[in-house]
Amino acid sequence: MFQKDTLVKIVGEKNVTDESSTLDTYSKDLSFVNTLRPDFVIKPKNANEIAQLVKLANETKTPLVPVSSGAQHFRGDTVPGSGGAVVLDLSGMKKIMRTDRYHRVAMCEPGVTFEELIPAVEKEGIRLNLPLLPRKSKSVVGSLLEREPVTMPTYQWDISDPLACLGLIVGTGEEFRTGQAAGPGTIEEQWEAGAVQKAPYGPGSTCWHRLFQGAQGTMGIATWASIRCEILPTLEEPFLVGSPYVERLFELSHWLIRLRLVNECFILNNTNLAAIMAKNWPCDYQAIKHALPPWILFYNLAGYEYYPEERVSYRKKNIQSLTQKIAVESTKALAGISAGELLQKVHRPSEEPYWKLRYKGASHDIFFLSIADKLPGLLDAMNIEANKASYPASDIGVYIQPGVQGSSYHCEFNIFYDPQSPSEINQVSQLSTAATLSLMDKGAFFSRPYGKSTDAIMNRDAATVTALTKVKNIFDPNNILNPGKLCF
Amino acid sequence: MFLSPEVYKKFEDIVGEENICGDLAIMPSYHSGQIGAVVLPKDTEQVQAIVKLCNRLNIQFTVMSTGFIRAAMPQGCIYLDMRRMNKIIEINEKDMYAVVEPYVTSAELQAELMKRGLNCSIKGSGAQCTAIIRGHGHMDLSTGGDDRNQLGMEWVTPAGDVLKLGALGSTHEWFCGDGPGPSLRGVISGRGSGDALAEGGVITKAAMKLYHWPGPAAFELEGQSPNYNLKEIPPNFMVRYYSFPSVPQMYEAELKIGESEIMFALMGFNVAMLSANISPNMEMELEVIEKLNKEVQGPGFYVIVAANSPEEFEYDQKVLDKIISDTGGKSLAMVEDPKVGALVLIHGVRISVSIRETFRLRPVGGKAYGFQIMGQRDVNIKWIDEAANRKKELIKKGLGADDGGVYFGWSVENSHLGKTEIFFDPSPHPESLDAIIDWQQTTARKALEDHLNPPTHLPLSVVGPEVSNYHIWSKKLDEAFNPNGTTVVLPSLMG
Known part of the structure; x- marks a missing residue:
C-alpha cells in the first residue's frame, strides 16, 4: 500500500488525491464490471515519475491502473480489478513531440487526445488513420494500444498499424522502447542523427510492440507512442452506397480495398448512421433511420500531389464498373444524408455528446473480428440473441470495418441503453453475456476482450493464456500492472 | 550413427x-x-x-x-x-490470405494465386524458398514485407507445446494472428539474428496475407533455359530503369513514387545487378554492365507498373513521368526494349532478382560481408553511403572485389519504410579478408556511435546495452519458452 507522503514526494501534492468524490469517478464506468474504488489517483508528469511509482508499487505490491483517456470510459479496463489499487492518470501528459510531413510520422504522450493531435498533424500536411468518430477525450496512444480499428483499411498493412514505436515503463520499473526507437541512443540523440522512430520492427528479431498492444496496461505503461501518418489529400470525393443486402456491400468493400481505390471505407446500419448524423433528437434520429436503407457503405476517393482530379476521375470510372456488376449504386446523398457531411465528421472526433451516447445516454459495445463469409451468420446470431432478450434488434447499431487491407472485418454491435434504468442495464448486461457466447460459438474472434466476458473469451484458448502468462511473468513479475484484467 | x-x-x-x-x-x-x-x-x-x-x-x-x-x-x-509438409491448405480469395505448410515454396503458392488474380510477397531469397519465410523482397513497395504479412500461425514451441496464434486458437480461422489480448506473433516469427525466442520451435502452418494481381493467370514463356523470356509484357504493365545524377535525387524520386501510390514494384539495383537479370551468362553479363555503365548517370532503380485498368495505367505513367522529370531521372534505353523489360518483369515478379546477381558472383554457401538494414530508408542511406565511401577506398587499394563500391535498397509499403543493403566481397589480395572484416566492424560501430540503428556483426553484449537492453529481455523470453535449450540456431523456416 502506498503512503500519501511518499507519493507527494514523487509527483507533487497537487498530483495526488484521495478525495472520495474523485476516487468514485475512477471506480466505475459504463461497462458492467464491478465498481471498485482506488486508494489514490496520481497524475504523473513524465516517464521518470512513472518509473518511480512502478518501482514503489513493486516494493509495496500495490496494483497500478493506468488511464490515459478522459471520461467517459466504456470497457472496464480502467476500473480497478483488485482492492488497494492506485490509478495513474496520464491525461496530463500532453506533449506532442513530433509532427513530420517528410517522414509521415507523429509522436505524442498518452494524454494527447484525437481532438488535439488531428489539427497538429494536419498543419504539417499529414493525417491520422482514425478510428470511427472517437470521443473527443480519447487518448491517441490509448487507441493505438487497444488496436482499435481504423477507417482507412487500405493504409492498414498490419493489424498493429498505425502504431510505429512505443516508449514504455514495464512492470519492473525499467524503461523499454520498441522498434526503431529502442536505440542506439536516447530519443533526442536519434533525432539529432535524423532518425524518427518510424519502423516498428525490433529491436532484434522480436516485434516487441505487439506484446504491449492489446495488453490493457498489464505489461507496461506507455509514456509515448509514434504514429504512422498518411498524406493529407488535396481532393476528396466521398460516396454512399445503400442496400438491403449487406452481402453486396461486403463484396463491394472487398474490391474497393483489394484494388486500393479508396481511403475511408466502412459499413454502418441505418441505426448507427442515424445516430451519427441526427442533429435534432429524437425526431431527426427516427426520421433518418427510417428513411435510410438497412445497410450503408461509405467510401472516399482522394487525390494527392499529382493530378488529383485525374486520380479521382479514373477511380470513379473503375468503381462504376464494380457497382454495376454488384448491382448497387454509389450516390452523393442518401435519404437526405450527404456523403460530404459524413466525411467531415469522419475526419474529426465525435461532437459532444459522443455519438454512442446520444440515443439513450449509454452504449454497450460487443465487437470482434471475422471474415466475409461468416459475417451474415453472425449478424443473424446477434438478432436472435436480441430477440431472446426482448431487446429490439432494430435498435442495435452495427459498424463493420474492413481491416488490414481486406483480410478481416471488425464487427461491432452498439447496444444503446438508459444508464439510469436498472432494468435496461440488467437487460443489456445479460444480452451481452449471452450474445458473446453465441457469437463465439459461431466463429467470432474476440481479439480484444474486455469486461465481464473476458474470462469466457480467454478460456477458449488455454494455450495462449499459458504463453501470455509466461510473458507477463517477465515484464511484470509481481503482477502490479492492472491485475484482474485479461488473464492476469 | x-x-x-x-x-x-x-x-x-x-x-x-x-x-x-x-x-x-x-x-x-x-x-x-x-x-x-x-x-x-x-x-x-x-x-x-x-x-x-x-x-x-x-x-x-x-x-x-x-x-x-x-x-x-x-x-x-x-x-x-x-x-513432407508441402501442402497449400487454403486460399481464401474473399479475405485474401493463404494457409500453407512450411515446404510450400513462394513459386508454388504464387502460381496458384495468379490463377485467382492474387499475389503474395516473394522474399529476396527467391521464389524457391518457403512461402512463409519472414523477410523482404522486390515487391515490398506494394506487398509489404517482414512479419507484416503473417496472419494466423501454428507453432510447436521449443518445449513441444502447440500454440495456435490469434483467431486460430479459438475459432480455427486463420485470418488474424493477434490476440486475444497481446499478440505473441512478433515474438516467434524471427529472422534468426541470434537474439530472441524466435530461435525456438517449429512453425508448422502459417497464413500469409495476399494482394491483388492484375496480370495474367500464368506467364507465357518462350525459349529454352537460360534463354527464356516472357512472350510479351501484359497489358497495363510497364518496366523501366531510371538512373539519377545523385543518391538524394534518386531517393526523392523513390519517395514520391511511394507517396503517389502508383507503383507495383521498385528495386534500387545498380547496373551490375540489373545486368545479372537480363543476361543469360556471365560473359554477356560483363558486356552488358560495360554498356550500361556508359549510359547511366548515377544510381538508379527499376520499376514495374502493373495497373488494374487502362485508365489507371495512363495515370500511373503520367505521374511517373512527372516525378522522373522533376528529379532529373533518365530512362535506360535498353530496358525500354520490351524483350529486356520482360526479363526484368519475370525475374522481378516470379523468381526474385537477387538470385542471379547473388550466385553468379558469390559461391553458394560463401560468406557475404556487409549489412542488410530494414527501417527508415533515408537515415540508412546516409549511413550506408558513408560505408560505401570507405569501401571504395579499400577497392582502390585492391583490398576488395571491385564492384564500383555500390550499395542498393528499396522502399517498402509505399515508401513508409525501406531496406538498404551493402555487400563487400574479398579480392585475391592476401590482406583483403582482414580489411573487409575491419570495414564491417567500423561500419557497425559507426551505426552505434552515431545513433542510427542496432547493427549486426557486433556482439549482443555490445549492442544490447545501447538498445534498451533488449538482449536481456530476449534471453528471458528464451528461458521461458525454451527451458531445456533444445532448439538449435534458428527456427525452422529460414531460407
Missing part, C-alpha cells in the same frame, strides 16, 4: 523407418556437422512428438524447410527436414 540404436528407434517410431536417416554417408548432404539423425515429419503431431522427445532425452534439434545453408550445429542433434 551418432545416436544410440535405442534412441534412434524412438524417433523412428514417430515418423516410420522410411522417414528417418542416420546414415553417415547421407548426413553430409544435409550438413557438414555431425547430425544425429534427419527426420521427416508429415504433420504437426509428428513435429510435436519429435520436439517432446528431444526435450525428454535432452537432445537438441534444428529445422530446415527449403533452405540449403545452415550454421554450425551441435554434434548429435536432430535435424527436422520439413519436405
Whole structure:
C-alpha cells in the first residue's frame, strides 16, 4: 500500500488525491464490471515519475491502473480489478513531440487526445488513420494500444498499424522502447542523427510492440507512442452506397480495398448512421433511420500531389464498373444524408455528446473480428440473441470495418441503453453475456476482450493464456500492472 | 550413427523407418556437422512428438524447410527436414490470405494465386524458398514485407507445446494472428539474428496475407533455359530503369513514387545487378554492365507498373513521368526494349532478382560481408553511403572485389519504410579478408556511435546495452519458452 507522503514526494501534492468524490469517478464506468474504488489517483508528469511509482508499487505490491483517456470510459479496463489499487492518470501528459510531413510520422504522450493531435498533424500536411468518430477525450496512444480499428483499411498493412514505436515503463520499473526507437541512443540523440522512430520492427528479431498492444496496461505503461501518418489529400470525393443486402456491400468493400481505390471505407446500419448524423433528437434520429436503407457503405476517393482530379476521375470510372456488376449504386446523398457531411465528421472526433451516447445516454459495445463469409451468420446470431432478450434488434447499431487491407472485418454491435434504468442495464448486461457466447460459438474472434466476458473469451484458448502468462511473468513479475484484467 | 540404436528407434517410431536417416554417408548432404539423425515429419503431431522427445532425452534439434545453408550445429542433434509438409491448405480469395505448410515454396503458392488474380510477397531469397519465410523482397513497395504479412500461425514451441496464434486458437480461422489480448506473433516469427525466442520451435502452418494481381493467370514463356523470356509484357504493365545524377535525387524520386501510390514494384539495383537479370551468362553479363555503365548517370532503380485498368495505367505513367522529370531521372534505353523489360518483369515478379546477381558472383554457401538494414530508408542511406565511401577506398587499394563500391535498397509499403543493403566481397589480395572484416566492424560501430540503428556483426553484449537492453529481455523470453535449450540456431523456416 502506498503512503500519501511518499507519493507527494514523487509527483507533487497537487498530483495526488484521495478525495472520495474523485476516487468514485475512477471506480466505475459504463461497462458492467464491478465498481471498485482506488486508494489514490496520481497524475504523473513524465516517464521518470512513472518509473518511480512502478518501482514503489513493486516494493509495496500495490496494483497500478493506468488511464490515459478522459471520461467517459466504456470497457472496464480502467476500473480497478483488485482492492488497494492506485490509478495513474496520464491525461496530463500532453506533449506532442513530433509532427513530420517528410517522414509521415507523429509522436505524442498518452494524454494527447484525437481532438488535439488531428489539427497538429494536419498543419504539417499529414493525417491520422482514425478510428470511427472517437470521443473527443480519447487518448491517441490509448487507441493505438487497444488496436482499435481504423477507417482507412487500405493504409492498414498490419493489424498493429498505425502504431510505429512505443516508449514504455514495464512492470519492473525499467524503461523499454520498441522498434526503431529502442536505440542506439536516447530519443533526442536519434533525432539529432535524423532518425524518427518510424519502423516498428525490433529491436532484434522480436516485434516487441505487439506484446504491449492489446495488453490493457498489464505489461507496461506507455509514456509515448509514434504514429504512422498518411498524406493529407488535396481532393476528396466521398460516396454512399445503400442496400438491403449487406452481402453486396461486403463484396463491394472487398474490391474497393483489394484494388486500393479508396481511403475511408466502412459499413454502418441505418441505426448507427442515424445516430451519427441526427442533429435534432429524437425526431431527426427516427426520421433518418427510417428513411435510410438497412445497410450503408461509405467510401472516399482522394487525390494527392499529382493530378488529383485525374486520380479521382479514373477511380470513379473503375468503381462504376464494380457497382454495376454488384448491382448497387454509389450516390452523393442518401435519404437526405450527404456523403460530404459524413466525411467531415469522419475526419474529426465525435461532437459532444459522443455519438454512442446520444440515443439513450449509454452504449454497450460487443465487437470482434471475422471474415466475409461468416459475417451474415453472425449478424443473424446477434438478432436472435436480441430477440431472446426482448431487446429490439432494430435498435442495435452495427459498424463493420474492413481491416488490414481486406483480410478481416471488425464487427461491432452498439447496444444503446438508459444508464439510469436498472432494468435496461440488467437487460443489456445479460444480452451481452449471452450474445458473446453465441457469437463465439459461431466463429467470432474476440481479439480484444474486455469486461465481464473476458474470462469466457480467454478460456477458449488455454494455450495462449499459458504463453501470455509466461510473458507477463517477465515484464511484470509481481503482477502490479492492472491485475484482474485479461488473464492476469 | 551418432545416436544410440535405442534412441534412434524412438524417433523412428514417430515418423516410420522410411522417414528417418542416420546414415553417415547421407548426413553430409544435409550438413557438414555431425547430425544425429534427419527426420521427416508429415504433420504437426509428428513435429510435436519429435520436439517432446528431444526435450525428454535432452537432445537438441534444428529445422530446415527449403533452405540449403545452415550454421554450425551441435554434434548429435536432430535435424527436422520439413519436405513432407508441402501442402497449400487454403486460399481464401474473399479475405485474401493463404494457409500453407512450411515446404510450400513462394513459386508454388504464387502460381496458384495468379490463377485467382492474387499475389503474395516473394522474399529476396527467391521464389524457391518457403512461402512463409519472414523477410523482404522486390515487391515490398506494394506487398509489404517482414512479419507484416503473417496472419494466423501454428507453432510447436521449443518445449513441444502447440500454440495456435490469434483467431486460430479459438475459432480455427486463420485470418488474424493477434490476440486475444497481446499478440505473441512478433515474438516467434524471427529472422534468426541470434537474439530472441524466435530461435525456438517449429512453425508448422502459417497464413500469409495476399494482394491483388492484375496480370495474367500464368506467364507465357518462350525459349529454352537460360534463354527464356516472357512472350510479351501484359497489358497495363510497364518496366523501366531510371538512373539519377545523385543518391538524394534518386531517393526523392523513390519517395514520391511511394507517396503517389502508383507503383507495383521498385528495386534500387545498380547496373551490375540489373545486368545479372537480363543476361543469360556471365560473359554477356560483363558486356552488358560495360554498356550500361556508359549510359547511366548515377544510381538508379527499376520499376514495374502493373495497373488494374487502362485508365489507371495512363495515370500511373503520367505521374511517373512527372516525378522522373522533376528529379532529373533518365530512362535506360535498353530496358525500354520490351524483350529486356520482360526479363526484368519475370525475374522481378516470379523468381526474385537477387538470385542471379547473388550466385553468379558469390559461391553458394560463401560468406557475404556487409549489412542488410530494414527501417527508415533515408537515415540508412546516409549511413550506408558513408560505408560505401570507405569501401571504395579499400577497392582502390585492391583490398576488395571491385564492384564500383555500390550499395542498393528499396522502399517498402509505399515508401513508409525501406531496406538498404551493402555487400563487400574479398579480392585475391592476401590482406583483403582482414580489411573487409575491419570495414564491417567500423561500419557497425559507426551505426552505434552515431545513433542510427542496432547493427549486426557486433556482439549482443555490445549492442544490447545501447538498445534498451533488449538482449536481456530476449534471453528471458528464451528461458521461458525454451527451458531445456533444445532448439538449435534458428527456427525452422529460414531460407
